[in-house]
Amino acid sequence: MAETETTSLTPPVQVLAADGTFSPTASAEPYLPYLEALSDSDHEQFYRDMVTARAFDTEAANLQRQGQLALWPPCHGQEGAQVGSGRAARSQDHIFPSYREHAVGLIRGVDLLGIIEVMRGTTHSGWDVADPRNGNFRPYTLVIGAQALHATGYAMGVKFDGATATGNPETDEAVMVYFGDGATSQGDVNEAMIFAASYQTPQVFFLQNNHWAISVPVTTQSRTPLFERARGFGLPAVQVDGNDVLASYAVSAKHLTDARSGGGPQLIEALTYRIGAHTTSDDPTKYRTQDVTDSWIAKDPIVRFEAYLRNKGASEEFFTGVIADAKDFTADIRARTHAIEDPDLSFMFDSVYSEDHPVMTEQREWLSAYERNMAGGAA
Amino acid sequence: MTLSIDAQVATMPMAKALNAGLRQAMAENDKVLLMGEDIGKLGGVFRITEGLQAEFGEGRVLDTPLAESGIIGTAIGLAMRGYRPVCEIQFDGFIYPGFNQITSQLAKLTNRNEGSMQMPVVIRVPYGGHIGAIEHHQESPEAYFAHTAGLRSVSPSTPNDAYWMIQEAIASNDPVMFFEPKSRYWPKGEVDLSGSAASLHASRVVRTGTDATVVAHGAMVSVLLAAAELAAAEGISLEVVDLRSISPIDYTPILESVRKTGRLVVAQEAPGNVSVGSEIAATVAERAFYSLEAPVLRVSGFDVPFPPAKLEALYLPDADRILEAVDRALAY
Numbered sequence: 177m178a179e180t181e182t183t184s185l186t187p188p189v190q191v192l193a194a195d196g197t198f199s200p201t202a203s204a205e206p207y208l209p210y211l212e213a214l215s216d217s218d219h220e221q222f223y224r225d226m227v228t229a230r231a232f233d234t235e236a237a238n239l240q241r242q243g244q245l246a247l248w249p250p251c252h253g254q255e256g257a258q259v260g261s262g263r264a265a266r267s268q269d270h271i272f273p274s275y276r277e278h279a280v281g282l283i284r285g286v287d288l289l290g291i292i293e294v295m296r297g298t299t300h301s302g303w304d305v306a307d308p309r310n311g312n313f314r315p316y317t318l319v320i321g322a323q324a325l326h327a328t329g330y331a332m333g334v335k336f337d338g339a340t341a342t343g344n345p346e347t348d349e350a351v352m353v354y355f356g357d358g359a360t361s362q363g364d365v366n367e368a369m370i371f372a373a374s375y376q377t378p379q380v381f382f383l384q385n386n387h388w389a390i391s392v393p394v395t396t397q398s399r400t401p402l403f404e405r406a407r408g409f410g411l412p413a414v415q416v417d418g419n420d421v422l423a424s425y426a427v428s429a430k431h432l433t434d435a436r437s438g439g440g441p442q443l444i445e446a447l448t449y450r451i452g453a454h455t456t457s458d459d460p461t462k463y464r465t466q467d468v469t470d471s472w473i474a475k476d477p478i479v480r481f482e483a484y485l486r487n488k489g490a491s492e493e494f495f496t497g498v499i500a501d502a503k504d505f506t507a508d509i510r511a512r513t514h515a516i517e518d519p520d521l522s523f524m525f526d527s528v529y530s531e532d533h534p535v536m537t538e539q540r541e542w543l544s545a546y547e548r549n550m551a552g553g554a555a
Numbered sequence: 556m557t558l559s560i561d562a563q564v565a566t567m568p569m570a571k572a573l574n575a576g577l578r579q580a581m582a583e584n585d586k587v588l589l590m591g592e593d594i595g596k597l598g599g600v601f602r603i604t605e606g607l608q609a610e611f612g613e614g615r616v617l618d619t620p621l622a623e624s625g626i627i628g629t630a631i632g633l634a635m636r637g638y639r640p641v642c643e644i645q646f647d648g649f650i651y652p653g654f655n656q657i658t659s660q661l662a663k664l665t666n667r668n669e670g671s672m673q674m675p676v677v678i679r680v681p682y683g684g685h686i687g688a689i690e691h692h693q694e695s696p697e698a699y700f701a702h703t704a705g706l707r708s709v710s711p712s713t714p715n716d717a718y719w720m721i722q723e724a725i726a727s728n729d730p731v732m733f734f735e736p737k738s739r740y741w742p743k744g745e746v747d748l749s750g751s752a753a754s755l756h757a758s759r760v761v762r763t764g765t766d767a768t769v770v771a772h773g774a775m776v777s778v779l780l781a782a783a784e785l786a787a788a789e790g791i792s793l794e795v796v797d798l799r800s801i802s803p804i805d806y807t808p809i810l811e812s813v814r815k816t817g818r819l820v821v822a823q824e825a826p827g828n829v830s831v832g833s834e835i836a837a838t839v840a841e842r843a844f845y846s847l848e849a850p851v852l853r854v855s856g857f858d859v860p861f862p863p864a865k866l867e868a869l870y871l872p873d874a875d876r877i878l879e880a881v882d883r884a885l886a887y
Contacts, residue, residue, distance in 0.1 A: 300667040307671075314635075315667055319659045325625060326660070329632020336588075336614060337636070364656070367625035374620055527670030528704050530728040535803050 188447055189427055190417040194475055196483025203414075207426035210264075210433075214425070216488075222263060222421050223485060224498050226255040226478045229279035231502035232288055235509055236278075236295070240456045244513050245295045251278045253419075253451030256477025257384050259283065260424025261446070264432055265352055266345075267311065270334070272327035272353040275316040276384075280354065284311030289512050291316070298519055320355075321362030324381070327353035328368040331377035331441075340378040341438035350436040351379045352428075358389025360405065361397045369409040372441035380431050381406065381443040384418060386450035391463040406443035418446030419477040422484075449475075521547060563748040570740040572714035573603045573679075576721035577641065581611050584639065587725055589616045590626055591643030591679075600645055601681055601740055623653035630676050631661055639675045639725055647682035648691025648861075654699070661730045662705030673728040677721075682710075683774050683824050684856075684871050685738035687864040694861050695773075695825035700732045701802040701834075708802040709755060710734035712776035714744040716799060719751035727755065734801075736774035756800040758808050764794035767818035767881050770809055770835060772798035775822045775872065782874040786881060793881065801831045809835065810843050817848035818884040822872050827855030849887035852880045 186203055191211065193199040200208060233250050240248040251258065258279035265271060271284060281303075282288055290302025294316060301315035317323035331351040334340050339349045359365050360383065372379050385402055387394050398405070406413035412434070416427045424446055431442040449472035453460050460469075482495065525540040567575070581587045589604055595618035598605030608616035619626050623644060630640035644650045650657075657678065664674050684693035701708045707729050711717040717735070724731040753759055761776065762783050769779045776797045783793040794812050798804060813819050819839055821832040836851040854872045862870050 299669065300663075301669065304671045305668065317660075319655065322628065322656065322660050325628020325656065326632040326635060329629030329634075330636050331632070332629060333633045333636025333638055336633075336638070363622075363652075364624055364628055367620070367622045367628065370620050370622065371625050371629050527668070528666050529707075530665055530670065530673045533707075533729075533803060 186415070188415040188417045189423050190420050191423040191426065192420045192480055192484050194480060196480050196487060198484065204423060204426070207423070207430050210426040210429040211422055218263075219485060219488075220490070220494060222259050222425070223478070223481055224501070225259040225263070225279060225283055226421065226481065227498050228502045228505055229255050229259070229282055230478060231506050232282070232509060233278055235506035236292060237452070237456060239292070239510065239513055240295070245292065246297050247295050247455050247457060249276050249295075249455045250450075250452035251276050253472065253476070254384055254386055254448045255279050256421040256481070257418030257424050257446035257448045260418075260421045260426075261352065261382050261428040261444070264425050264428030265350075266432070268347060268349050269432065270312040270314070270327075270330055270349065270351045272314045272323045272330070272351065273316055274320075274323065274354050274356060274359070275318055276356075277354050281313050284313035286310050286313050289509060289516075292509065292513050293516060296513070296516060298516055321359035321365040321368075324353050324355055324359070324365045324368035325371070327351050327379060328372045328375075328377055328441075331372065331379040332375045334378055335375065340436050343437070345433070345436065348436040349378065350432050351377070352382055352432065353379065354382050354384065356389065357383065357385040357387065357394040357397055357402060358392065360402050366409075369406060369411060369441070369443070373410040376440040378435045378438075379441040380428065380435050381411070381441065382428070383443060383445045384448055385445055386448050388450050388454065388460075388464070390454040390458060391460075401445070403443055403445035411441050411443045412439070413443040413445065415445045415447060418448035419475045419480065421477055421481050448477075565746050565748060566743050567714055567746055568741045568743045569711070569714045569717045569735070570601060570603055572718040572746050573721055573735065574605060574607070575746070576718040577604065578607060578610070580641075580722050580725040581607065581615060584725075585615075586637060587615075587639045587641060588633065589641050589643065590619050590630055591617075592619060592621050592626075592645050594618060594643050599643055601737065603679070603735075604643065623649060623651075624656050627653040627656035627661060627676075627678065631656065631664065631674065634674050634676050635672065639677075641677040641679060641725060644678060644680045646692045647680055647694040647696055650680055650696060657700070657706070657732075658703045662703045665729070666705060674730045675725070675728045676730045677724045677727075677733050678730070679721075679733045679735060681735045681737040681740075683736050683738055684861065684867050685774060687867065689864065690861070693864070693867065695823065695856065697732070697734050697801055698825055698830045701831055706730050706732055706802060707756070707800070708732040708734065709800045710736060710773040711799065712736065712739065712773055712797050715746045715752075718746045718748075720755055720799070723751070723755040734773060738774045739777065742777075753799070756803055756805055758796055758798045758800065758805040760794060760808050760812060761797045762793065762795040764792035764816070766792045766816060767820060767884055768794045768796060768809070768812040768816045769820045769822060769877060769881065770796040770798060771822040772801055772831070773824070775824055778872065778874055779822060779877060782877040782881070785874055786878060791881065791885070798831075804831075804835065804838075806838060806842070809839065813839055813843045814846040817846055818881075818887075819847070819851045820854060820877065820880045820884055821851065822854040822877055824856050824871055826858045827853050828858045830855060849884040852884055854880045
């Protein structure tokens with residue numbers, strides 16, 4: 177079969193070996209200082225994030241199977257890349273996700289029922305980015321790669337505002353955009369890197385290479401390691417083991433720091449794997465073999481980090497507590513999913529425009545009258 | 556908008572009126588940015604932005620990389636940040652690389668965000684024929700955008716409207732496709748600097764008449780006015796309506812006119828199939844059926860790619876083609 181990996185002469189940055197032992201690669205050297213500031217409770221939070229996201233993801237897929245959701249795009253397997261990068265971003269940073277970044281949304285404070293609502297079909301975006309409780313986590317974008325340009329434009333605005341590179345890490349802003357290996361073939365992602373380089377935006381491109389764009393392997397998107405492309409645009413770039421949450425955190429922390437302190441745009445390629453299907457409508461058995469998937473299951477980010485924490489002496493109570501809390505979290509999601517109400521008919525007209533629009537008014541009134549008539553009431 | 560209360564009328568071509576309107580909008584709001592290819596030092600290939608980079612700086616007038624999707628997509632991000640970008644697409648036929656960002660993102664983001672996010676982005680598009688240019692430089696793509704919910708689409712036909720409508724488009728919190736009839740960039744007209752006579756989306760009767768109504772937008776309005784002069788010499792009185800806005804369309808003056816004249820001819824440079832003119836014909840048939848003495852007739856470009864320039868005079872509707880349709884309408 178075609179290779180499913182593009183390889184580089186430089187091994188990806190890794191901190192934890194597959195068995196969870198702390199064993200940084202030489203390429204990890206510049207990033208290790210960023211790990212020194214992490215406390216035990218930070219580590220425990222990373223673990224809690226990954227387990228909660230995995231439980232949520234599993235619950236959502238089940239809800240789809242039960243007919244509660246139209247679709248579910250699972251993040252199973254990518255929690256290390258998402259939690260490491262998500263935790264590295266600061267509160268003042270701005271996150272432009274694709275549509276699989278459930279763990280990042282969790283970290284930024286989004287009520288994940290919002291993602292459920294999107295996939296159920298009651299809204300196109302279940303959370304309001306203008307609400308500060310949502311941690312500047314932008315709505316999902318389904319057109320592949322389109323959000324990369326929005327992120328770059330936003331980062332241009334951050335720079336024009338003078339809201340970055342002042343030397344104050346507590347307030348200097350950076351922008352992080354998530355996309356996948358398939359998206360790297362889109363013009364928009366390439367144009368985003370061109371504009372980012374031209375305007376030297378405070379921005380990190382976070383590429384989750386999960387090896388599959390639905391059924392097409394990454395080797396069809398690229399014959400060179402994807403992060404090496406970024407260097408052609410003039411962006412510092414690094415490849416990291418995305419299933420190593422500490423490595424993902426460290427490279428994200430460093431490159432966000434560089435971006436917010438005037439270093440311009442950066443790119444991180446996190447090597448990970450989509451353990452599940454592209455979405456619940458997909459059938460991976462038609463295009464990939466289980467042995468490759470199994471080899472990635474053996475590199476599960478949660479299992480690896482759990483081994484690390486156990487080696488460090490984390491208590492059994494901690495692990496059972498996290499799992500119990502995740503169960504409560506998903507039970508709450510399940511209950512609230514069943515309680516979601518369908519939107520009123522005016523919902524489809526009300527926010528098409530910000531300002532009055534005669535067509536919206538006329539068609540909303542017509543449909544309201546029509547529905548009243550069909551229901552047998554007086555028009 | 557701060558204006559002198561003294562009436563001030565200046566005579567200038569549309570190109571200068573747009574430049575003046577942009578300058579006014581930029582002076583009033585420092586969040587207004589201009590973005591596009593060659594719009595800085597060069598002032599744009601039509602010189603619409605001439606002098607603005609020198610006046611407002613490279614941080615307000617951005618010579619972007621040569622990528623239309625990149626221009627629109629980054630303008631969207633800037634709007635999310637609170638800016639009011641005004642993008643220049645160099646020529647009508649070069650807008651398509653930006654089509655996805657315009658239709659799937661810009662048009663939908665306010666709706667996707669349930670109204671909590673506004674998208675005050677203006678996309679200026681020099682469009683239309685009559686300039687003898689090569690392929691991709693003479694097209695009328697406005698129907699694609701008029702068809703897309705979430706966008707507003709307008710087209711001025713005079714220097715005065717150009718001056719005011721560009722400022723109103725920039726002030727709009729919704730995305731506005733601003734179609735500039737490039738063949739009208741150079742003829743001079745009066746600009747009343749003291750105030751705008753009509754709102755952005757109002758259509759307007761620009762010549763009154765009694766025998767038939769003729770409707771158009773952009774450059775075709777001047778063709779209608781020329782046709783009306785010729786018709787008057789033959790004793791036929793045409794009422795001319797300038798649409799100004801093609802999404803939404805202000806039907807009130809059109810319907811009032813049709814109820815008076817009983818006949819309607821819609822003219823446009825664009826191909827007629829699934830066009831703005833088709834929509835007007837259908838709507839007038841629905842709403843003024845009993846007032847019509849004749850079928851609504853369309854005079855359009857043909858349903859072919861815009862031809863090589865040596866054939867444009869055959870492709871583009873002219874006053875004679877308008878009058879031929881008027882004669883057919885009057886024959887009923």
